[in-house]
Amino acid sequence: MPNAELSLLNGISQRAQLLDESPIRSVANYGMEKDDVTPLWFGEASSPTPDFICQAASKSLSRHETKYTPNTGLPALCQAIAKYQNNLFGSHFSPENVSVTVSGTNAVMVAAQSCLNPADKVVVIEPLFPTLSAIPEILGCEVIRVALKTKGNSFYLDTDELFAALSDAQAIIINSPSNPTGWVASKELLTEILNFCRQRGIWIISDEVYSRHVFDKKAAPSFCELVDEHDRVIICNSFSKAWAMTGWRLGWLNIPKSLVPTVRMLTEFNVSCASAFSQAGGLAAIEQGEDFVQSSVAALKQSRDCVQHYLGDIPNTTLYEMKATFYGFLKIEGLGFDSQPYLRQMIDQAKVGVAPGEAFGVSGAGHIRICHATQLPLLEPALERVRAFILNVKPF
Structure with missing residues (x-):
């Protein structure tokens, strides 16, 4: 034995x-x-x-909504997410720019699978939640770590160091607001990163699950405010943090429309789809949870x-x-x-x-x-x- x-x-x-x-x-x-x-x-x-979210899921179950759903999510939920983000960020997403995932972690995995190949160089900013570096490593990528600098009791990102690391990279994974540091990238910094990556065809995977957990404004600066259909940007989000739904395993991606067929197939082969009753809870969260x-x-x-x-x-x-x-x-x-x-x-x-x-x-x-x-x-x-x-x- x-x-x-x-x-x-x-x-x-x-x-x-x-x-x-x-x-x-x-x-x-x-x-x-x-x-x-x-x-x-x-x-x-x-x-x-919250009870109103649980009740929405319970009603979905009482209607026996326990069958498979579309790979990229129920149309009503995708539409509600797009509307929510457009109102919050002044973005111009359509439902086709939204793909529902089974958690924020699954969102990052599908995003990475969409744009990374083995041996690609991927830049991450640390300290970071370990999933964000483990996923590209699992996919066979070379992970390059750029550490936040400190000044007094503040963190900041040295863009010269970041852009040097990105010079021969294929992607960057960025988490802002950041777990564990609480660091928040300014809109000016996000714009600078986006412009650098646009010029070089570098993919951006942006983990924005804490976008609502800022104490001086309604939401943190987001790539949602900056991207268009031609940008190589995938934005990952989750219902877990903002609506206290960690156990529901529900998230979403914002993607260019041209990426929809790829994300649909990857979702099919990873998890098939998110459950109908979890999505019913997510719809209630988006529409009634402000x-x-x-x-x-x-x-x-x-x-x-x-x-x-x-x-x-x-x-x-x-x-x-x-x-x-x-x-x-x-x-x-x-x-x-x-x-x-x-x-x-x-x-x-x-x-x-x-x-x-x-x-x-x-x-x-x-x-x-x-x-x-x-x-x-x-x-x-x-x-x-x-x-x-x-x-x-x-x-x-």
Whole structure:
């Protein structure tokens, strides 16, 4: 049996063998075994999906809408998404520019499969959510990492370094607002990147799942405001964050119309289609969910302020400015590339679990990410314990 098992493992994909378990999941698995641990590790709001969304899905099920749907999504949902984005960004999307996906992650995968070939060079900006670099690696691409720079407690992108990396690349994957840093690309920066890529035929895959989670405007700057039908730009979005629908596995792509046949086929061969009842919930979210989005962002602004209050002045740490998303990204002096022993000790002593910074790339090492999308009565005492732990326990 051991020899048979060894033979089996030798036969699996070499690219799959190179994949590592996310350090976020490793820490969470440790914490889930403990009692009374406040979980701030995953990027997920503590609030449930709003009732009006659940009721829409329930009504869909009661109508026995459990059959296959069109590969690119129900026409009513595609139309509603296009209208929503046109109102939000002043864009000019038609329903044909929208393709419904099974989650934001699936959106990024289909986008990457649409425009990447093995051995292509793909630039990513880190710290970044690990899926965004893992997907091109799974597809056999060479991933080139450009790290955000820091000035004080702010992140910024060095465009000279970015454009040098893009000089012989076929694509860039950009996430703004950024998980885990909260960095937001300005409209001027997005325009500069788009113009550079237009001139060289470089594909842009833009992950904009946190576009509504900004604290000083209705939405973050978006490629939706800038693109036309000739641009090699694919915009990825999700229902998970803005409408508290993480478990529904529903997202969408904005694509040039010429890409529709390719995306339709890739969706067919990846997942076939999104479920009808999930899309019914998504339609309700798009058409009726604006009040929920705005109230959620207002609550997140309060929890953001709470993070700044408890963690913003700890000696030998840097809490980066929190313009967007629902994360605090905290640098702790002396915390090395393997922060898991320290974070396990935090779980044991402070009863709080957070995400290790190294999960987000080499430039994330020495940091922790704290999800503050939870109710203040739970968040405040958790942050108070985190503060006390950092003040009293030095990193290994």
